[in-house]
Amino acid sequence: MINSDTTILEKEPERAAASTPVSLARRIGGLSDRAIAWLFITPTIALLLAINIFPLIWAIRLSFTNYRANRPNAVLENVGLQNYQRVLTDSDIWIAMQTTAHFVFWTILLQTLIGFSLAYLIDRKFRGHAFWTTVILIPMMLSPAVVGNFWRFLYQPQIGLFNYIVSYITGVPPSSFEMLGSVSLAPWSIIIVDTWMWTPYVMLICLAGLRSIPDYIYEAAEVDRASAWRQFWSITIPMALPFIMLAVLFRGIENFKMFDMVMLLTGGGPGSTTEVASITLKREAFESWRTGRASAFAIILFVAVFGLANIYVKALNRVKQR
Amino acid sequence: MKTMCRPLLGATMALGLSTALPSLAQADELTLCWAAWDPANALVELSKDFTAQTGTQMKFEFVPWPNFADRILNELNSGGKLCDLLIGDSQWIGGSAENGYYVKLNDFFDKEGIKMSDFAEAAVNAYSTWPKGTPNYWALPAMGDANAWFYRKDWFSKPEIQAEFKAATGRDLAAPTTWDELLETAKFFNGKEIDGKKVYGAAIFTERASEGITMGATQALYPYGFKYENTPGKYDMDGAVNSEGAIKGLEAYKELYKCCTPPGYTDAYMGETLDAFKSGQAAMAMNWFAFFPGLAKDENVGGDKIGFFVNPKEATAASTLGGQGISVVANTDNMDGALAYIKWFAQPDVQKKWWQLGGYAVHNDVLNDPSFKDSQPFAADFLVAMNQVQDFWQEPAYAILLQSAQKRFHDYVVADQGTAKEALDGLVKDWTEIFEDEGKL
Numbered sequence: 001m002i003n004s005d006t007t008i009l010e011k012e013p014e015r016a017a018a019s020t021p022v023s024l025a026r027r028i029g030g031l032s033d034r035a036i037a038w039l040f041i042t043p044t045i046a047l048l049l050a051i052n053i054f055p056l057i058w059a060i061r062l063s064f065t066n067y068r069a070n071r072p073n074a075v076l077e078n079v080g081l082q083n084y085q086r087v088l089t090d091s092d093i094w095i096a097m098q099t100t101a102h103f104v105f106w107t108i109l110l111q112t113l114i115g116f117s118l119a120y121l122i123d124r125k126f127r128g129h130a131f132w133t134t135v136i137l138i139p140m141m142l143s144p145a146v147v148g149n150f151w152r153f154l155y156q157p158q159i160g161l162f163n164y165i166v167s168y169i170t171g172v173p174p175s176s177f178e179m180l181g182s183v184s185l186a187p188w189s190i191i192i193v194d195t196w197m198w199t200p201y202v203m204l205i206c207l208a209g210l211r212s213i214p215d216y217i218y219e220a221a222e223v224d225r226a227s228a229w230r231q232f233w234s235i236t237i238p239m240a241l242p243f244i245m246l247a248v249l250f251r252g253i254e255n256f257k258m259f260d261m262v263m264l265l266t267g268g269g270p271g272s273t274t275e276v277a278s279i280t281l282k283r284e285a286f287e288s289w290r291t292g293r294a295s296a297f298a299i300i301l302f303v304a305v306f307g308l309a310n311i312y313v314k315a316l317n318r319v320k321q322r
Numbered sequence: 323m324k325t326m327c328r329p330l331l332g333a334t335m336a337l338g339l340s341t342a343l344p345s346l347a348q349a350d351e352l353t354l355c356w357a358a359w360d361p362a363n364a365l366v367e368l369s370k371d372f373t374a375q376t377g378t379q380m381k382f383e384f385v386p387w388p389n390f391a392d393r394i395l396n397e398l399n400s401g402g403k404l405c406d407l408l409i410g411d412s413q414w415i416g417g418s419a420e421n422g423y424y425v426k427l428n429d430f431f432d433k434e435g436i437k438m439s440d441f442a443e444a445a446v447n448a449y450s451t452w453p454k455g456t457p458n459y460w461a462l463p464a465m466g467d468a469n470a471w472f473y474r475k476d477w478f479s480k481p482e483i484q485a486e487f488k489a490a491t492g493r494d495l496a497a498p499t500t501w502d503e504l505l506e507t508a509k510f511f512n513g514k515e516i517d518g519k520k521v522y523g524a525a526i527f528t529e530r531a532s533e534g535i536t537m538g539a540t541q542a543l544y545p546y547g548f549k550y551e552n553t554p555g556k557y558d559m560d561g562a563v564n565s566e567g568a569i570k571g572l573e574a575y576k577e578l579y580k581c582c583t584p585p586g587y588t589d590a591y592m593g594e595t596l597d598a599f600k601s602g603q604a605a606m607a608m609n610w611f612a613f614f615p616g617l618a619k620d621e622n623v624g625g626d627k628i629g630f631f632v633n634p635k636e637a638t639a640a641s642t643l644g645g646q647g648i649s650v651v652a653n654t655d656n657m658d659g660a661l662a663y664i665k666w667f668a669q670p671d672v673q674k675k676w677w678q679l680g681g682y683a684v685h686n687d688v689l690n691d692p693s694f695k696d697s698q699p700f701a702a703d704f705l706v707a708m709n710q711v712q713d714f715w716q717e718p719a720y721a722i723l724l725q726s727a728q729k730r731f732h733d734y735v736v737a738d739q740g741t742a743k744e745a746l747d748g749l750v751k752d753w754t755e756i757f758e759d760e761g762k763l
Contacts, residue, residue, distance in 0.1 A: 034731060070399045070721070071421055092729075157585040183737050223387030269530040270588050271737025286392060288722040289399075 056302075063295035070289040077203065083296035093297065096280040103191060103276060104255045110195045115202025116244060120236075122203070123210045140200045148264025151193045155179040155265075183273050186266050190274060194261055198254075202247040208264055209243025210236065242320045249312055256305050277301060351379045352659050353708075355394055355647075358384035359592075360616045361465055361506045364680040370610065371675070372666050378659055387592060388532055394492030395721070398423040398651070405664055406654040409464050409646045412448050417718035418450040418649065424460040425650040430661055431459060436668045442466065445684035448713050461536060461647025462664050465612070466684035468633075468643040468707035469541050470700070471504075472599065472617060473497060473606040475629035477516055486510075497631035501545055501574050503635045504606075508582035511605035518733035523582025525598035525607040526575075528736055529591035536714065536727040537642050539575045541633055544640030544712045546571030557757050564746035567637055572742040576735045588736050599623060608633075611707065614700045615680040630700040631706045643711035645682065684708065719760050726752035 031039070033123040040274055063084070066077045122133050139147070154162040155178075164252035221231045259278040262268060268275035268283075281301065285294035293294065342496065355367070356362050362384045369380040383404060387719055391411065397404050398418065418424045431438070435577045436448045438459060445463040452460055477483060487495040498504040508523030515521070527538025529626025540548070552558045562568075586605045587594060592609055599607040600623055609617075618624050625717055633641040648667065650660040666672060673685035677697070682704065690696060695702040715723045726749060734745035757763040 070395060070417065071718070072399065072401070073421060175585040178586055178588060180585060181736070183739075267531045267589060269732055269736065271733035271739055273532075273737055283725060286396075287725050290722070 007141045018264075051292055059295040059298055062292050063299050065292045067295075068289045069291045079292065083293045084284075084300065086293060087297045087300060092272070093277075093280060096225065096275050096277045099187070099274065100256060100258070100276045100278075102187065103194070103258060104252055106191045107194045107198070107255050108251050110191065111199045111202045111251055112244060114195065115247065116206045116240075117208035118203040119210055122207055136203065137200045139197045142197070143261040144197070145264065147193065147197055148261055151189075152180070152265060155189055159252060164264045180266050181270055183270055186270060186274050190265055193265065194255065194258070197261075199252060202251060205243050205247040205250075206240060209240035212243075212299045213239045238322075242316060245312075245319060248311065249316065252312070253305060253309060257302075330590060336505055339568075350377060350659075351381060352406045352656060352663060353381040353383055353404060354407040354409070354663075355383040355385070355397075357390045358386045358407040361681050364676070367596060367679050368672070368676055368681065371672070372663060376662060377668070378662070380418070383643075388529075391532060391721070394619050399651055403655060405651050406660045407648055408651050410461075411646055411746065412643060413714055413716050413720040413724070415449070415452045415460055416574055416720060419458070419460045420718045425652050425657070427459045427462065427650070428457070433565060434668075435756075436462070436664050436665065440668075440670075442684040442686065442689055442708055444708055444711055445645065448643055448716075449645060452716070454716060455660070461649040462668055463645075463684045464648035464667070464681075465645050466648075466682040466702070466704070466708055467612050467644030468711050469537060469608055469644060470611055470614075470630065470632055470679070470703060470707055471497075471606055471608050471634075472614065472628055472630045472700075473605075474599075474602075474623070474627060475740050476627040477511070477521075477605060478629065479488050479542055480516075482515075486603055492741055496632045498606075499540060499631075500634045501571075501636040504740045505574060505581070507576055508578055508606060510619045512582040517602070519602060521602070522584040522598070522604050523606065525579060525587060525595040525604040526579060526583060526591065527591055527595065527608060527641065528579060528583070528587060528732070529589050529594075530728060530732045530736075531589075531716075532591070533724055533728065534591035535731045537644075538608060539572060539727075539731045539735065540642045540714065541579070542575035542710070543568055543571040544642065545633065545636040546574065547637045555756075557763050559750045559753055563750050563753070567612070568746055569742045571636070572731070572745060574735065576742070579735050611700065611704050612644065615698065618699055625736060628699075630703050632703040632710075639710045641707040641711050643713040645684075719756055722754055722756050726756070 064078055064080060066079050068074065101146060122129055122136075142150075151162075154160050157163055157175045159179045160174070160179075162179065163177065166172065166177075167174040177185065179185050217235055217239075218231060221235060226234070257278050258276055259282065262274055262276055262279060265281075266274045268279045277297075278301075281294055281297050284290050284297060288294075337347050354365070362382070366380075366382060369382075369717040372378065373380055389412075394404075394405070394408065394410065395414070398408075398421075407425075410424075419426070430436075438450065438457070441450075441463045441604075445454055445457075445466050449463045450459045450461045452458055475747070478497070484495045487493075487507075490510060491506055494501075495507070495510075498507050504524075510523075512523035513519060513520065527534040528546065529535055529540075542616045547565055548571055549562040549565070549568075550559065552560075574745075583590075584598050587598065590598070592613065595604075595607045595609050596613060596617070599617070600620060602623070614630060617628055620628070633639075634673055648664065650657065650664065654660050668685075670687040673683040677683040677688050677694075683689075689705060689708075691697075695705065696706075714720065714727075717723065728748045730745045730752070733739045735740060740748075754763060
C-alpha cells in the first residue's frame with residue numbers, strides 16, 4: 001500500500017507537466033526553462049546589484065581616496081590605506097566604539113532577561129493573556145521618531161512624567177536631575193527607551209521558542225518527578241536557547257547600528273557621552289564631508305558586524321545541533 | 323507640396339512650442355531658498371512687490387534651522403536645481419565660491435550700478451566677499467544679524483528687586499554692560515521667586531548638533547579676547563585661539579551655563595531660549611536680532627515688559643555675527659530672473675520696506691536714516707552690534723572646523739570634561755590638522 005502511494009506521488013509532477021498545454025519555453029521563442037528562469041530573476045538581481053552591491057563596491061573604492069562629496073570638482077587622489085589608518089588611530093572613534101559596545105551589551109542583557117521573563121509568563125496562558133500580549137507589543141509597533149520625541153517629553157526635568165514618577169518613589173525633586181543632560185544618566189536614558197521599545201520583540205521570539213517545546217517532554221519529566229526548577233533548567237532553557245540566541249543576534253546587529261533613537265533623544269550629547277559609532281559616521285560623512293574617511297569607517301564597521309555575526313551564527317548552529 | 327508643407331510646419335511649431343514652454347514657465351518663476359524663521363515671512367510679503375512689478379512668481383523653500391545646512395548644502399553639492407536664489411549662511415561663502423556654487427556678481431554689480439559702498443562695511447565683508455575683505459562679491463548683503471540679549475524689563479524695574487539687588491551687589495540693577503555684570507545679574511535672579519514662580523538667570527545656546535553652542539560660546543570668547551589667528555590669513559592659531567583671554571571667556575560661558583540656566587537646557591538653541599523667555603522662566607536670554615521684532619510684539623512678554631541689550635563687553639566689545647547674503651545659484655535655469663531679483667532687492671526703497679516688515683536691511687540709506695534708531699526698541703543696539711561683529715571661519719572647510727568647535731565646547735561646557743585650556747588646546751590641534759589637510763599649513 002505504501003509502495004503504491006509512493007509511486008503515485010512520484011509520478012504526480014510528471015503528470016502535472018504532461019497536463020500543461022504547451023511548454024512555456026516553446027512559446028517564448030524557443031528559450032530553455034533555465035533561460036526563462038534567469039529572465040525572471042534578472043531584474044531582481046540587477047536591482048540588488050544596483051542598490052546593494054554597487055554602493056558597497058563604490059564605498060570601498062572611495063575609502064582609498066581623499067574624496068569629499070562637497071567638493072565634486074576637486075582632484076581625486078588615491079591615498080592608499082591612510083583613511084583606514086586614521087580611523088583606526090582616532091581616539092574619538094574608539095570612544096564611540098566603546099559607547100556602542102556599552103549600549104549593545106546593556107540593551108541586549110536587559111531585553112533578553114525581561115523579554116524571556118515576559119514570554120515565560122505569557123506562555124502560562126492565564127486569563128486575558130491575549131489582551132496583555134497585545135498591550136506589551138504596542139511599543140515595538142510605534143515609529144522610532146514618535147518614541148524618541150515622546151520620551152524626550154517624558155524625560156523633561158520640569159514637566160516630564162518620568163522625573164515625577166522617580167520623584168514620587170524616591171523623594172528626590174523632579175527638576176534636580178536631568179536624564180538627557182547628565183553625563184552619567186544620558187546613556188541609561190537611551191538604554192531604558194530602547195529596552196522599553198524592543199523587549200516585546202525579544203519576547204515574541206522567545207514565546208515562539210517556548211511554544212515549540214512539545215508538552216510530552218514536560219509530561220515525561222513530571223513522571224520522573226523532576227521539580228519545576230529542574231524542568232526549567234533542563235528542558236525549557238536548552239530547548240528555547242536557539243530562539244533566545246536568534247533574538248540576541250537580531251538585536252545585536254540592530255543596536256550596533258543604533259542611530260535614530262540616540263539622535264532624537266540626545267543627539268550624541270551631552271558632549272560626546274552618547275555618541276555611538278553610527279552618529280560619528282554620519283558626522284564624518286555629512287557634516288565634515290570627509291567622504292573617503294567616512295567610507296573607510298563604514299567598511300570597518302561592516303566587516304566588524306559581519307565577522308561577529310558569522311562567529312555568532314556558527315555558535316548558534318552548534319547549539320541547535322546539540 | 324502645399325499639402326506636405328502644412329503638416330511639416332505644424333510639427334515644427336509643435337516641437338518649438340514644446341521646447342519653449344518649459345523655459346517660459348521657468349522664466350516666470352523663481353525659487354528662493356532660506357531658513358524657516360520670522361524674517362522669511364517678511365520676505366514673502368516683500369517679494370509680492372517684485373511679482374507685481376515683473377510678473378515673476380516667487381516660490382519659497384524654507385528649511386528649519388537645525389536642518390538648513392544639511393538640506394541646502396546637500397542640494398548644492400549634488401548639483402540640484404531646487405534654488406535659483408539662496409540666502410545662505412555667511413560661513414558657506416568660501417566653499418560655495420571655490421566650488422562654483424554661487425555666481426560671482428562683480429560684473430553684474432558694475433553693469434547695474436549696484437555699489438557695495440552703499441551697504442554697511444562689516445556686512446559686505448561678512449556676507450559678500452571671498453577671499454575675505456577682497457572686492458570679490460558672491461552675494462548681496464540681505465539680512466544683517468548678530469547675537470544679542472533681551473531681558474525682563476518689568477522684573478528689573480520692580481522696586482523690591484532693585485533694592486535687593488543694590489543690597490547684594492552695591493550697584494543699581496540695569497541691563498549688564500560687561501560679562502562680569504551679566505554673570506552677577508544672572509546669579510542674582512537665578513532661583514528667585516517672581517510672581518509666584520521660580521525663575522532662572524539666563525537662557526543661552528548649548529545645542530550640540532549644528533552650530534548652537536559655538537554661536538553662544540563665541541559670544542563670551544570674543545569680548546574676552548579670543549582670536550582665530552595671531553596674524554590674519556596665516557592660520558597661526560596657537561596663542562590666539564587658546565589665549566589667556568579666550569580661556570577666561572570660555573570659563574565665563576560655562577559658569578553662566580552651570581549657575582543660571584533652566585533645568586534641561588543642555589541642547590538648547592534659538593527655539594528653546596525663546597521658549598524659556600516667553601514662558602517666564604528666564605530673566606535674560608540670548609538670541610539673534612532676527613527674532614526681536616516678534617519678541618517686542620509678544621502679548622505676554624513683549625511691549626513694556628521686554629528690554630534689549632547688545633552683547634556685554636569685557637576686554638573688548640564684540641558680538642557674534644549672524645545674518646546672510648543673497649546669492650544666485652550657478653546651477654539656475656533662470657539666471658536673468660535671479661539677477662533681476664537681486665537688482666530689485668538692492669534698491670534703497672525696497673531695503674527700507676524690508677526693514678519695516680521685520681527684515682534687517684544693512685543698506686546705508688536705512689541705517690543712516692535719522693529716524694532709524696527710534697524705529698524699533700532694539701534698532702540702536704543693532705547698529706552698535708553690527709559695528710563690532712566677528713564671524714566664525716568662512717573657509718571652504720568651515721563645516722569640519724565648526725564640528726570640532728561644537729564637540730570641544732559641548733564636552734567642556736555641558737559634559738563637564740576637562741578644563742577650558744584643554745578644550746581650546748584641543749581646538750587648536752583639531753583646526754591645525756584640518757588646515758594641514760587643506761594644504762593651508
